[in-house]
Amino acid sequence: MSDLNLARRIARYACALSIDDVPEQVNARVQQRFVDSLACILGAYDAGPVRTAVAVASGTPQPSSTVFGTGLRTTPELAAFANGIMVRFLDYNDGYMGREPGHPSDSIPACLAVAEAEGATGSELMAAIVVAYEIQMGLQDAASLNKRGWDHVNYVNVAMAAAAARLMKLDEAQTEQAINIALSAHIAMRQVRSGSLSDWKGCSAANAARNAIFAATLARHGMTGPSPVFEGEMGFFKQVTGAFELDVDGFGSRENGQFAILRSLTKTFPTNGELHTAVWAAIDLRSKIPDIDTIAAIRVETSEFNLRVLADSPEKWRPLTRETADHSLPYNVARALLDGDITIESYTAQRMADPRAIALMSKTTVSEDAALTKLFPKHLANRLTVTLASGEEFSSERISGPGSLETPMTDTDFERKFRRMAAPHIGRVAQGRVLEFVSDLAKQRDFQPLFEAMSREPASDAAREQA
Known part of the structure; x- marks a missing residue:
């Protein structure tokens, strides 16, 4: 020492x-x-x-x-x-x-x-x-x-x-x-x-x-x-x-x-990383449930950390701010069950006030599973069980997902993510200039071309280039 x-x-x-x-x-x-x-x-x-x-x-x-x-x-x-x-x-x-x-x-x-x-x-x-x-x-x-x-x-x-x-x-x-x-x-x-x-x-x-x-x-x-x-x-x-x-x-x-x-890990959803596997589990189950409105109960089993941080207060069952919603296990599960995805639009005021999401959160319980805590932090695992009004149950456990060490995102995945986020602001040509700049980052001696390529274009120009 x-x-x-x-x-x-x-x-x-x-x-x-x-x-x-x-x-x-x-x-x-x-x-x-x-x-x-x-x-x-x-x-x-x-x-x-x-x-x-x-x-x-x-x-x-x-x-x-x-x-x-x-x-x-x-x-x-x-x-x-x-x-x-x-x-x-x-x-x-x-x-x-x-x-x-x-x-x-x-x-x-x-x-x-x-x-x-x-x-x-x-x-x-x-x-x-x-x-x-x-x-x-x-x-x-x-x-x-x-x-x-x-x-x-x-x-x-x-x-x-x-x-x-x-x-x-x-x-x-x-x-x-x-x-x-x-x-x-x-x-x-x-x-x-x-x-x-x-x-x-x-x-x-x-x-x-x-x-x-x-x-x-x-x-x-x-x-x-x-x-x-x-x-x-x-x-x-x-x-x-x-x-x-x-x-x-x-x-x-x-x-x-x-x-x-x-x-380091990367994200496929614009939300807290520890709940990504809960979102994947909800997406898994969504395809098996014929009518989301027939859900009678949702049980989320998770790690001690997730319970303490992502389901720790009443606000997580009725989020009023984007920042609360993207750190809420109940909300993200509800939104993923309803939409089959989590996007930036998942956290608009209208989506957070959605009566169907609020109803699903009211049927949700979150508890620690010691086995999932034991996996943490190597694996950020979650288990989701949905019970229908008929009594039928569906369950999905996800140990990891895209962006993890087991299934890392590829260059193509990052380019797709970049272009999706860039589309409302800069056109395809500017997007290409940004990606080319970063591909040769080690040899760059002037960062102004990057900032210029990232400069927001008039909405009509950007939209025209995407078409």
Whole structure:
């Protein structure tokens, strides 16, 4: 065990990983996650929290970093915040479940904002993304935050501070200070994902990334932070998580080839990742039930985590906000039974107020199954049993589904997802330019062509190109 404190060991890894140490397989995964994030961004162009973030950013014009869909340039912190909300708003970006859940792609828009401001190359951007995934997912494996009432974005603080410091070419000591400042000064509470969820559910990670960039900027100019931030008497271990071990020496390297991004998961539905298998189970059963209105009872058996997080309050049985609905097991099961799919439109006010969905939720119970909890977090399993008024029962158990490690999404799947989300905003030609840019991301030296291709086109022009 090294005698260096944990923040310094993380900083050493962030600074030392060479671009040449990243295998082609990992770079290919970065490109997939990049396309996936761009798909999420396009789908969130009209979101209320995005409009708020853009309005705030417009008050600070600066030629550093670009806000997607606007042409606006602002500080890297404000661009990271606005673009990060776009990635996260739909709950459609990638995820990972260790002892703590999280979305490692939350760092992608922030890395891009810093890379643009610093004049970094595409390969430097990709290496920073790899570093952010490695650190965040390592921390997610190491310790739970949610069980103690803290939000998973506290790990974004650490990962993004290190990635931003790398892109700014800070040394090991400065990077340690960036981590110290980011973590000690910006602890987020789990209340953001409890009860009736607010706009901030989709903004919390973007805010963590924004704070991390600011922390790295302060460290660049000589600011120091509380140390040791993890092990100290009033530090992260004692105040937040409890003591844990993080094997930084085991992080992805040329020698072991075990990069964390290879274990990240992606989404086929714009909703919470832990309930995807419940949606698949509902879709399975829908084809077997002749009349949905004859359902007398719905029983969902799930893991302890899902029961505690996705069926934890009355609001999950009567969601009034999109953020609550996409984190509700009862609602997503009801909607999937009714529609045979979950889409962005599943969370409109009209759909949430649908009397048929409300009726199905009133017939739904959710309970823990110890066997499914035992599978967690390797498998995010759910079992669904539907009883009809006749007494006939139908059951479906799904251990995993598309986007899992067992059945990963392909390049074709990501392109299809991207084009589906892009269609209302940019035409086929622009879509092709975006995909071509990302396919050659490592060789890019100017990110403006990407932002230009992602710029929203007049509705008539985009529609004409799709035809």
